[in-house]
Amino acid sequence: MIPDRIIEQGTLSTDGSRATVEVRLPWYRAIPGSCISEASLTVDGVRAPDESVRWTMNGRTFALADLVDEVEEWWFPTDSVELSGDIAVADAGAEHQVDVELKLYIPYIVTDHGVLRIEEHDTKTMKAATR
Amino acid sequence: MTDTLGTPVQGVTLYSFTRAFHGREYDLEGLIRKVAAEGFGPGLEIIGFSSFRGFPKLEDDYVGWFRDLVAEVDLVPTSLAINGDWALRPQKLMTQDELIAYMTRQIEAAARLGFPIARVQISLTPDSMEQLLPVAEKYGVTLALEVHAHHHGRHEDILALRDRFAKLDSPLLGFTADWGATVKGFAPSLLEAYRRRGATEELLTAVSELWNQTYREGPPTTEAEHGKRFGAFIGLAHQHGRPDLGIDFAINGTGLFGPAPVDTWLEIAPFIRHCHGKFFGIDADGEEPSVPVRELIALLVSIGYNGAVSSEYEGWHWNYWESPFDIIRAEQAVQRSAAADAGSRMITDPAEARAVHSAHLARPVRG
Numbered sequence: 485m486i487p488d489r490i491i492e493q494g495t496l497s498t499d500g501s502r503a504t505v506e507v508r509l510p511w512y513r514a515i516p517g518s519c520i521s522e523a524s525l526t527v528d529g530v531r532a533p534d535e536s537v538r539w540t541m542n543g544r545t546f547a548l549a550d551l552v553d554e555v556e557e558w559w560f561p562t563d564s565v566e567l568s569g570d571i572a573v574a575d576a577g578a579e580h581q582v583d584v585e586l587k588l589y590i591p592y593i594v595t596d597h598g599v600l601r602i603e604e605h606d607t608k609t610m611k612a613a614t615r
Numbered sequence: 616m617t618d619t620l621g622t623p624v625q626g627v628t629l630y631s632f633t634r635a636f637h638g639r640e641y642d643l644e645g646l647i648r649k650v651a652a653e654g655f656g657p658g659l660e661i662i663g664f665s666s667f668r669g670f671p672k673l674e675d676d677y678v679g680w681f682r683d684l685v686a687e688v689d690l691v692p693t694s695l696a697i698n699g700d701w702a703l704r705p706q707k708l709m710t711q712d713e714l715i716a717y718m719t720r721q722i723e724a725a726a727r728l729g730f731p732i733a734r735v736q737i738s739l740t741p742d743s744m745e746q747l748l749p750v751a752e753k754y755g756v757t758l759a760l761e762v763h764a765h766h767h768g769r770h771e772d773i774l775a776l777r778d779r780f781a782k783l784d785s786p787l788l789g790f791t792a793d794w795g796a797t798v799k800g801f802a803p804s805l806l807e808a809y810r811r812r813g814a815t816e817e818l819l820t821a822v823s824e825l826w827n828q829t830y831r832e833g834p835p836t837t838e839a840e841h842g843k844r845f846g847a848f849i850g851l852a853h854q855h856g857r858p859d860l861g862i863d864f865a866i867n868g869t870g871l872f873g874p875a876p877v878d879t880w881l882e883i884a885p886f887i888r889h890c891h892g893k894f895f896g897i898d899a900d901g902e903e904p905s906v907p908v909r910e911l912i913a914l915l916v917s918i919g920y921n922g923a924v925s926s927e928y929e930g931w932h933w934n935y936w937e938s939p940f941d942i943i944r945a946e947q948a949v950q951r952s953a954a955a956d957a958g959s960r961m962i963t964d965p966a967e968a969r970a971v972h973s974a975h976l977a978r979p980v981r982g
Contacts, residue, residue, distance in 0.1 A: 485932060486637065512633045513664040518704050555703055560668050561637050591700035592738060596838075599702040 485510050490606035491584050492564055496527070497613040498576055502536075503527050504568035504615075505582055509559050510604040515588060517546065517554030521601055522587040525569045528580050532569020540566035576612040583607050620959040621920035623912065624968045625947060626658015626693055628891065629666055631928035632939050636666070643667075644684060651688035655943055657965040658923035658972070659685065660734075662696040663721060671697075671724035678727050685729065689965045691972060693923040694759065694791065694889050695730035697721035699738040714743065719750045726754035731976055732889050734791050735760050737772065741779035744788055751787040757976050759791040759888040764873025765841045767796040767834045768882040777883050786979055789888035792880055795929070796834075796873035800905040801826040802895035805867060808933035809860065818855040825851055826868050834875035845869050871895075871929060877910045884918045888976065895930040896937075897945040908946065912953035912961075921975040923968075924950065924961075 487510050495506035505525060509515070523539060525532045539546045542557050559565060573580060585605045593600035627650055635641050641649060643666050650656055663670040667677075685692055699718060701708050709717065718735070725733040733756050739747070744758065751758050766773055773790075780788045801823045809819060825847060835841040848868040852861035880887065894906040902908075915924070926946055928939050947961075954961045962968045 486634065489637070508637075512630065512637070513662055513698070514668075514670070516703060519702075521705070552706065553704065558669075561633075561665060562639055562642075589702060589705040591702040591705065592698040592736060594701050594708065594738065596842075599705045599708075601705075 485512065485602070485604070487604040487606050490586060490604060491582055491608045493608055494610050495564075496573075496580060496582055496610050497615050498573035499615050501570060501572050502568055503532070503571040503573050503612070504566055505584065506564040507567045507584055507586070508564055509561050510586065511588065511590070511602070512561060514558045514560045515591065517541065517551040517557050517559070519589040519591055520548070520551050520559070520586070521589050522585070523548060523567055524583075524585045525567050525571070526583040527571045527573055530571050532571045536570035538568045540568070573612050576614045578611065579609050580612055581607060581609050619919050620957070621916045621918060622959055622962050622971060623890070623915050623920055623954065624658050624691070624693070624923040624972050625656070625950065625961040625963050626660060626691070626923045626925045627655040627943060628660035628662070628696070628925040628927050630660075630662055630696070631926060631931070631943055633665070634931045634935070634939065647684060647690065648688055649940070651690055653940060653944065654963070655926070655947065657689070657691040657963065657968040658693040658925060659690040660694040660696065660923075660925040661730075663724060664698055671721045673724055673727065682729050691965055691968045692728065692730045693925060693972065694732040694734045695725040695728060696734040697725065699736055701738060711743070715746050718747060722747070722750050722754055722756050722758070725756050730756070731972070732757045732759050734889065737761065737763065737766060741776050744776065745779060745783060748783060748785055748788060751785075757787045757789065757888050759789050761791040761793055761891065762796055762883070763793040764795045764798070764871060765835060765869045767873055767875035768879035769875070770834070770836055773883065777886055780886050784979075786977060789886040790883055791889040791891055792883075792887045793891040793893050793927070794906055794908075794911055795871055795891070795893035797875045797877045797879065797907070797911065798872040798905050799830065799907050801868070801872055802905045802930065803898070804896040804930050804934050812860070814857060814860065815855070818857060821851055821855065822848070822864055822868070826872060826874070829868070830874040834873060834879070841869060872905065877907055877914055880914060881918070887920060887922065889922050890915065890920075890924045892924040892926040892946070892950065893929055894927070894946050896934065897942050897949075901945055901949065903946060903949060908949045909953040909956065912950050913957040916954055916957040916959045921971045923972060926950070
C-alpha cells in the first residue's frame with residue numbers, strides 16, 4: 485500500500501558513523517509499535533546491523549527488540565518516524581541510494597495462517613545532510 | 616421487497632481520500648470542509664484509527680472541536696469504522712474479555728463523536744456481538760458488522776450472524792453491506808496499474824479470465840473454497856513468471872472483487888443498517904465498469920432502505936493518476952441517477968438526512 489512514500493525524499497542525514505532517514509507508514513490506519521515486526525536501513529548497499537537500528541516515534545527512541553510490547557506509542561498515518569543505524573556515510577554531498585524495508589503486522593487481520601504481516605520496500609536516491 | 620420505496624442517504628467515507636490525507640494535501644479539518652463544499656455528503660463516515668490521533672482515547676476538547684466542525688459544515692455523521700485488533704500484540708492474541716473491553720472503548724468513542732453507527736468487522740463472532748449488545752445499548756450505538764468480500768449475504772459465517780441477530784431481535788445489531796462483495800468484473804484501472812508495472816497483455820487477460828471463471832462459478836460459501844481460489848490467483852502469477860504479483864492478484868481477486876450476485880443481499884436485507892458504496896473507478900461513459908452501482912441502488916430502493924450509502928472509492932490503492940474527488944463526484948451522480956430510475960431519490964439535504972437516518976436506525980428488525 486503506497487510503498488513509494490516510505491522514504492521521505494531529502495531526509496537522509498549522517499554524523500559520520502550513523503545514518504538517519506525519515507520514514508512514512510505504508511498503511512491507511514495507525515498501528516502501535518508492537519506491530520512493527522522488522523525494519524532495515526541500507527545506504528549504498530551497506531545495511532545497518534540490526535542491533536544498531538533505532539526507531540524514533542512520538543519523541544521516543546526504541547531498539548527494534550523493545551517495540552515488541554509497545555502498545556502505548558502509535559504510528560499515525562501522517563507522521564514521519566526516524567529510522568537510524570550504524571552506517572558510515574562518506575561524502576555526504578554525493579548522491580546516495582537509500583533502501584528501507586518494513587515488515588508490519590496488521591492487528592485486525594488474523595487468519596488460519598496467523599496474523600497478516602505485510603512486507604514493503606522503498607528505494608530513493610538523495611544527498612545526505614551532515615549533523 | 617416492500618411497498619414503500621427506499622430513499623438512501625448520500626454520503627462518503629474519508630477512506631476514499633486516503634492518498635490525499637496520507638500525502639498531507641488535506642488534514643482532517645480540510646478534508647471535512649472539502650467534503651461539505653463539494654456536496655459529497657451529507658453522510659460522513661470516518662475510520663477511527665485513520666483520522667483521529669490517539670483514537671480511541673480522545674480529549675473532551677478534541678471531541679468538542681470535531682462535533683462543532685461537523686455541525687458548522689452541516690454534515691451528518693453516519694458510521695465510525697472501528698477495528699477488532701485481536702493481534703495488538705502479535706505474539707499474544709487478546710483474550711475474549713480483552714477484545715470486548717477494546718471494542719467497548721471504541722464504541723464509547725463513536726458515541727462521544729456523535730456517530731450513531733460503529734462499523735465492526737467479521738473478526739467478531741455471533742457470541743462477541745451478543746456480548747457487545749449491552750454496550751451498544753448503553754451508548755445508543757448501532758453495531759453494523761461489515762459484510763466484505765470474500766464474504767457475502769449467503770456465506771455461512773454471515774448467515775450464522777444473521778440468525779443470531781434475528782434471535783436477539785435488537786435494532787442495534789445488523790450489517791454494513793459492502794458492495795465489493797457483489798462485483799461483476801476485475802477493475803480495468805487495476806489492470807492498467809499492472810500494465811504500468813510491466814505485466815504482459817497475456818497475463819492481464821489471464822487474470823481477468825480467472826476472475827470471470829470465479830464469477831461464473833459463484834461466490835465461495837465456505838472458507839475452504841475461498842482458500843482454494845486464493846491459491847489459484849497466486850499460481851497464475853507464478854505460471855506467467857511474475858510471482859511478485861501473486862499475492863496482489865489473490866488479495867484483490869478474492870478480497871476486493873467479490874463475485875456474489877446482487878440478490879444475495881436479500882438474505883440479510885432487514886438487517887442492513889449501513890452500506891459501503893465500494894467502487895473502483897469511473898469509465899469514459901461516466902459509469903462504474905466493475906461494480907453494478909445501478910443494480911445495487913435499485914435493490915436498496917426496492918427493499919425500502921433508508922440508511923446511508925458511504926461512497927467508498929478503493930481504486931486509490933493503485934490509481935495515482937486520477938483525482939479521487941473527481942471520481943467520487945462521478946460515482947455519486949450514478950447513484951442519484953440510479954435512484955431516480957428506480958422511482959425514488961437519494962437524500963442530499965442534511966436536515967432530511969438526519970430525520971430519515973434516525974428513523975432508519977430506530978426501525979425494529981421485525982415488522
